[in-house]
Amino acid sequence: xxxxxxxxxxxxxxxxxxxxxxxxxxxxxxxxxxxxxxxxxxxxxxxxxxxxxxxxxxxxxxxxxxxxxxxxxxxxxxxxxxxxxxxxxxxxxxxxxxxxxxxxxxxxxxxxxx
Amino acid sequence: xxxxxxxxxxxxxxxxxxxxxxxxxxxxxxxxxxxxxxxxxxxxxxxxxxxxxxxxxxxxxxxxxxxxxxxxxxxxxxxxxxxxxxxxxxxxxxxxxxxxxxxxxxxxxxxxxxxxxxxxxxxxxxxxxx
Numbered sequence: 001x002x003x004x005x006x007x008x009x010x011x012x013x014x015x016x017x018x019x020x021x022x023x024x025x026x027x028x029x030x031x032x033x034x035x036x037x038x039x040x041x042x043x044x045x046x047x048x049x050x051x052x053x054x055x056x057x058x059x060x061x062x063x064x065x066x067x068x069x070x071x072x073x074x075x076x077x078x079x080x081x082x083x084x085x086x087x088x089x090x091x092x093x094x095x096x097x098x099x100x101x102x103x104x105x106x107x108x109x110x111x112x113x114x
Numbered sequence: 115x116x117x118x119x120x121x122x123x124x125x126x127x128x129x130x131x132x133x134x135x136x137x138x139x140x141x142x143x144x145x146x147x148x149x150x151x152x153x154x155x156x157x158x159x160x161x162x163x164x165x166x167x168x169x170x171x172x173x174x175x176x177x178x179x180x181x182x183x184x185x186x187x188x189x190x191x192x193x194x195x196x197x198x199x200x201x202x203x204x205x206x207x208x209x210x211x212x213x214x215x216x217x218x219x220x221x222x223x224x225x226x227x228x229x230x231x232x233x234x235x236x237x238x239x240x241x242x243x244x
Contacts, residue, residue, distance in 0.1 A: 110162045
């Protein structure tokens, strides 16, 4: 078998995940845009109250997880398309994963300490 | 015929490749996604400041008001809007809406126009013009 450690895994699951996470983010974007345009989140207090709302907090967490999963697939595809040496590519894959996991933790802490 | 396969031109000069608009919008989807990924730390930091204490909020205002940061945010605004609009186009094509050549060309044009127009409208707000 000629398996490549950074191969594509033939991607149907990733293809689907990319779409599901995109829809979650798009819906949440519309909700936030509506809140901002309505002026409800214009002040510092209003903004904190909006993000601190239980439902928004829940959806914002889903947004963060979706964003990081979506970015993982997208950025990994960029490395797969343009970076050929296996050692460099796998290093970039790991670094991408590590920063995204870190971002997810950081952003969740920002949202959930409200 | 091996001698014929040898004759195939390799045309991979990025400066000379002329993409149709749909191809151009497509590569911009990748470019905008990469830009958003690279600037994620800035965006999370700004979110953190905006949701913190009143002092944090004042710092958020100061950082977001810096001309260089404003320029970056303007670029990210376009990147987000382009990625968003192009994403919706991709999702529609996935469910077989707008697959025909003319429709696909028109929707690519629409993505470019709508994302640039929204960037202009929201960007002027960001820059404090109104």
